[in-house]
Amino acid sequence: MDTESAVAATPPPPEPGVGPDALVARARALAPKLVERQADTERRTFYAPDVHEEFRRAGFYRILVPRAFGGYQCGVETFLRVTMELARACPSTGWMYCLGAAHALPxxxxxDAAAQAEIFAGGDFVCPATITPGGSAERLDDGHWRISGTWRYCSGSPYATHFMAHVMVPGQDGGQAPMLFIAPRDRWRRLDDWGQQLGLRGSGSHGITLRDARIPDRFTLPGTHMSEADASSAPGRHLHDDPEYGGAQFGFMLLEVAALAVGMARGALDAYAELMRTRPVTLMPSVCRADDPDHQLWYGEAAGMVTTAEAAVLNAVQQWSGLCARPPADFTRARDLAIAAICREAIRLCWSAVEGRLFPTAGSSAVRHGERIERVWRDLSTLHSHAGVGVLLAAVTPRELARALVKAPAEGQS
Structure with missing residues (x-):
């Protein structure tokens, strides 16, 4: 079947008229169930099959899938707003959803169009991805590839339809270069190796193994690393008549993590507010925490930090989308790094709110294992071990941004 026929044969999304507000409202409506089942999610190491089914019916797995292939194509801001709502209720669930469904965008x-017609044939798209190259690849006589290897920390793998990763192959200069590839679900095996970490135990971040998997050449991009790919000249921008499919992937990846941090911190605020309404202060005279000036101060400071972080992330999303709509040359590395720097500061604000204000003043009974604030503290701690936060945002981004701004000070500031 040629590409035009594949597109024509693709059924429309289940609800063609659904819009951003409805999708966010659906995520918000699921919150009570997700909060209630956090411990169960951690024990299982991923969210339950019935939750997955509710996400599927709600259309969450199609938010970033192009309309041409049965998706809603609602844009990055809608996707990240849904992510925030889910992470607010259950950090593990939000993480697993986001890092599984996000890779519809890359x-x-x-x-190209032919590959996409196959990749998105099922409509719903869940595709964990890793950025560190691993494994081995051999070019076959028919031009396709045989790939083997194990990639760890593949968040979203339990319900995945595909897997996206990198492997090193011979480059044009005689050295080694990364190759991005997508493997359909029947080409790989999920490992039972997740759940013993400090936090995000229910995030479905299992390892994935390929053994002599035959990957069609159309599902590979030699010389391409997802975080550094120049999507402005790639097929998606014109194929879907949408500039967001031509935006910088580096900034988008970090916006995902920043949105997750905001959602988690919002959840900690929710739990702390409930404590303020229902618990007395520790010291005499005994008054409700809601009437105590100290608890008011701690909560108010934390709320201000998280609100600022959320505003920064949403503004960064709008900057990213706005740059996508401009001529590709305008989306410079400096501007991409400036968006990443916003993400860095938003995550720092969220962590300061939880670690510095809410966790130490919630009381010992509220930070026992399994309590909501304790869980957010563990999950936000573990978020910092993600390479995008612990390495790229913490060290690489500030240095690169400084070099870019000193060299071209007008860039990244408009």
Whole structure:
């Protein structure tokens, strides 16, 4: 079947008229169930099959899938707002959803029309991805690839339809270069190796193994690393008549993590507010925490930090989308790094709110294992071990941004 026929044969999304507000409202409506089942999610190491089914019916797995292939194509801001709501209720669930469904954007941006017609044939798209190259690849006589290896920390793998990763192959200069590839679900095996970490135990971040998996050449992009790919010249921008499918992937990846941090911190605020309404202060005279000036101060400071972080992330999303809509040359590395720097500061604000204000003043009974604030503290701590936060945002981004701004001070500031 040719590409035009594949597109024509793709059924429309289940609810063609659904919009951003409805999708966010659906995520918010699921919150009570997700909060209630956090411990169960951690024990299982991923959210339950019935939750997955509710996400599927709600259309969450199609938010970033192009309309041409049965998706809603609602844009990055809608996707990240849904992510915030889910992470607010259950950090593990939000993380697993976000890092599974997010990679519809690079798939629809970087691969050609024929590959996309196959990749998105199922409508719903869940595709964990890793950025560290691993494994081995051999070019076959028919031009396709045989790939083997194990990639760890593949968040979203339990309900995945595909897997996206990198492997090193011979480059044009005689050295080694990364190759981005997508493997359909029947080409790989999920490992039972997740759940013993400090936090995000229910995030479905299992390892994935390929053994002599035959990957069609159309599902590979030699010389491409997802975080550094120039999507402005890739097929997606024009194929879907949407500039967001031509935006910088580096900034988008970090916006995901920043949105998750905001959602988690919002959840800690929710739990702390409930304590203020229902618990007395520790010291005499005994008054409700809601009437205590100290608890008011701690909560108010934390709320201000998280509100500022959320505003910064949403503004950064709008900057990212606005730059996508401008001529590709305008989306410079400096501007991409400036968006990443906003993400860095938003995450720092969220962590300061939880670690510095809410966790130490919630009381010992509120930070026992399994309590909501304790869980957010563990999950936000573990978020910092993600390479995008612990390495890229903590060290690489500030240095690169400084070099870019000193060299071209007008860039990244408009």
């Amino acid at each position: 798939a629809a941006s970087l691969f």
